[in-house]
Amino acid sequence: MRLRVLGGCGAWPEAGQACSGYLVEHDGFRLLVDLGYATVPRLLEHITADQVDAVFISHGHPDHCADLNPLLRARALRDDPPAPLPVYALPGALDAVLALDRPGMLDAAYVLHEITVGSRLDIGPFRAQTRLLPHWVPNAGVRLAAGDQVLAYTGDTGPSPDVVELARDADLLLAEATYVDEVPEDSRRYLSSARQVGRQAADAGVRHLLLTHLWPGTDPAAARAAAGDRYDGEVGVATAGLVRDLP
Ligand SMILES: [Zn+2]
Numbered sequence: 493m494r495l496r497v498l499g500g501c502g503a504w505p506e507a508g509q510a511c512s513g514y515l516v517e518h519d520g521f522r523l524l525v526d527l528g529y530a531t532v533p534r535l536l537e538h539i540t541a542d543q544v545d546a547v548f549i550s551h552g553h554p555d556h557c558a559d560l561n562p563l564l565r566a567r568a569l570r571d572d573p574p575a576p577l578p579v580y581a582l583p584g585a586l587d588a589v590l591a592l593d594r595p596g597m598l599d600a601a602y603v604l605h606e607i608t609v610g611s612r613l614d615i616g617p618f619r620a621q622t623r624l625l626p627h628w629v630p631n632a633g634v635r636l637a638a639g640d641q642v643l644a645y646t647g648d649t650g651p652s653p654d655v656v657e658l659a660r661d662a663d664l665l666l667a668e669a670t671y672v673d674e675v676p677e678d679s680r681r682y683l684s685s686a687r688q689v690g691r692q693a694a695d696a697g698v699r700h701l702l703l704t705h706l707w708p709g710t711d712p713a714a715a716r717a718a719a720g721d722r723y724d725g726e727v728g729v730a731t732a733g734l735v736r737d738l739p
Pocket residue numbers: 551553627648
């Protein structure tokens with residue numbers, strides 16, 4: 493399994509970067525996990541829009557799904573449009589982004605699969621398990637298994653025992669860590685710090701930890717250090733262009 497980071501900025505994309513978006517490949521199958529602001533131009537540096545096989549979106553915030561629109565446009569507006577793109581998301585999560593264009597314009601470009609959290613889901617070669625994790629809007633964390641490799645991704649979430657269960661013994665945990673040490677009071681239930689994520693990664697026994705969704709301007713070294721306070725494994729920070737082969 494190969495993970496290619498298209499972007500890892502929280503909230504808005506910094507210069508030359510993008511918000512949350514990850515290309516996960518196995519056996520030639522290309523799954524996009526989240527499609528935040530500016531991820532499509534990063535994607536198109538590597539593959540064409542019609543080479544995407546499926547999309548999974550964790551939740552409906554635009555820094556995780558806004559670029560579904562340009563991806564669908566790039567497929568629908570060609571002379572020879574490819575087959576409809578399977579898109580997996582929680583019910584209603586994509587209503588806003590799918591309503592951006594005039595009615596009907598993108599209808600043939602995708603097939604929306606509304607996921608039921610906890611039920612078994614197969615996406616190409618990936619066995620996907622989802623968990624509802626605490627955020628302002630419903631957010632589906634996802635655990636992707638292929639061969640004997642496991643990648644767990646939190647989407648956006650406050651600390652929760654469900655994060656630990658989602659990530660249990662994973663080869664790689666890709667975890668939202670918007671802040672370094674302290675999450676502001678008004679966000680404490682719905683977002684995480686690198687320090688909290690490091691604790692959860694240790695509790696889950698994951699082999700590698702990749703922090704993502706850092707608030708723009710955050711010092712990545714400070715985030716890595718905070719996560720490493722409790723977690724002994726390798727800690728990285730997701731930025732556009734980073735590639736990780738699992739395990
Ligand atoms: Zn969010």
